[in-house]
Amino acid sequence: MQWNIENSLVCPVTGTGFSVAASAKNLKLIIWYNGDYFLNTGSVINITQNEVLINGEPGDLQVIHAFPYTEILWSTFARYIDCPGNEDPMLLICHRRSLCKFALCPYGARQKRPE
Template sequence: MDWEIEQTLVCPVTGTGFAIASAVKNMKLILWYKGNYFLRPGNILSHSPFGVIVNGRRTSIAIIHTFHYSSALWQTFKNRISCPGNDDPGIIVCPRYKACIFTLCPYGAKSD
């Protein structure tokens, strides 16, 4: 089954990501994952015996947990995860870069 990524968040404290994934008949999940690839809206995610496939390519993403989607749960994640890129994906300079666990910013931002 293919899942389309609708929205994403990254957590600079844990080095993990969250994504809303939808499938046929509007079935939705919230994925909590870790890896060196960060999901973006519009990505197509599928699973194979070889691992997680994103846009037809195998990636090194590990799904930590899945949650049934609820807007209240997603809003809780959005409110509690503090990353400037989550609100502004086009961010160029990040004021919190030095406090971030990511070696490379998932949004491509640089330190100020």
């Protein structure tokens, strides 16, 4: 089954991600996951009998939970998950990197150097 990622958030407190995934039949889920890959908007997940492919490549994606999509639930996640990159994916410097559980920022931001 193929799932297209329509939106994503990361949670720096838990080191996990949340993504809205839509199937060809417009079934939508919010996937809460952990893994070595950040699901960007436009990413494609293919689930086969033997493997999970992310953008055509094997990926380590551990689904923690899948929620039925509702706009209210997604808006709640977006409101309360506090990561500067969720609002500005082009962020270069993050003032909160020292508090983040991600070893590397999913958005590519660096920690501000002390002056």
